[in-house]
Amino acid sequence: AQTVTQSQPEMSVQEAETVTLSCTYDTSESDYYLFWYKQPPSRQMILVIRQEAYKQQNATENRFSVNFQKAAKSFSLKISDSQLGDAAMYFCAYRHMYSGGGADGLTFGKGTHLIIQP
Amino acid sequence: DAGVIQSPRHEVTEMGQEVTLRCKPISGHDYLFWYRQTMMRGLELLIYFNNNVPIDDSGMPEDRFSAKMPNASFSTLKIQPSEPRDSAVYFCASSSGTLPDLSGANVLTFGAGSRLTVL
Numbered sequence: 001a002q003t004v005t006q007s008q009p010e011m012s013v014q015e016a017e018t019v020t021l022s023c024t025y026d027t028s029e030s031d032y033y034l035f036w037y038k039q040p041p042s043r044q045m046i047l048v049i050r051q052e053a054y055k056q057q058n059a060t061e062n063r064f065s066v067n068f069q070k071a072a073k074s075f076s077l078k079i080s081d082s083q084l085g086d087a088a089m090y091f092c093a094y095r096h097m098y099s100g101g102g103a104d105g106l107t108f109g110k111g112t113h114l115i116i117q118p
Numbered sequence: 119d120a121g122v123i124q125s126p127r128h129e130v131t132e133m134g135q136e137v138t139l140r141c142k143p144i145s146g147h148d149y150l151f152w153y154r155q156t157m158m159r160g161l162e163l164l165i166y167f168n169n170n171v172p173i174d175d176s177g178m179p180e181d182r183f184s185a186k187m188p189n190a191s192f193s194t195l196k197i198q199p200s201e202p203r204d205s206a207v208y209f210c211a212s213s214s215g216t217l218p219d220l221s222g223a224n225v226l227t228f229g230a231g232s233r234l235t236v237l
């Protein structure tokens with residue numbers, strides 16, 4: 001079974017600084033997607049960024065970027081120029097894709113609570 | 119599209135009562151997922167459907183839980199009888215495996231969740 005580990009229960013960063021959230025995963029599969037979701041106090045789950053395992057290039061979305069190390073099974077999220085609105089729980093997630101089509105559900109890590117200090 | 123619609127947003131009930139949570143996925147999505155979120159266990163996948171057919175229900179905690187998807191636009195998660203340990207936030211999510219990749223294929227879109235409290 002696949003597992004996702006987020007080793008940082010809580011992180012704190014000053015506004016406008018850069019912070020990196022860690023995520024590792026364990027799988028024997030070769031075809032999968034990785035995601036970061038954000039959950040603010042409203043509890044809505046919001047997609048931040050996704051990465052296809054077959055792509056070597058790291059995904060970026062504005063101030064958000066990932067460092068995807070497939071051999072090390074590591075998938076960290078970097079937030080640049082942190083803003084107060086970035087304060088939330090951040091979840092790393094894995095999704096296995098089947099070669100013949102189809103996919104499993106998401107397996108989530110336990111989350112990292114990100115605090116932004118003004 | 120209005121996104122994934124869940125109801126009710128909040129439900130407070132007494133132990134032993136039946137609870138029904140409802141979900142309307144995004145039109146055109148062929149996958150539907152039910153998740154449960156608690157402080158102790160995090161986000162757990164309960165069951166998911168593909169083209170209205172249950173694919174994996176191994177996450178359903180016990181026989182008191184059941185889920186149905188009678189058509190492509192509606193799903194229910196039922197708990198009967200409910201117990202205090204069922205108190206949690208229940209999320210429904212949907213995704214499409216057929217959208218062009220740049221449009222977000224295989225990305226799960228979540229509803230706002232249903233917060234269940236069983237007294």
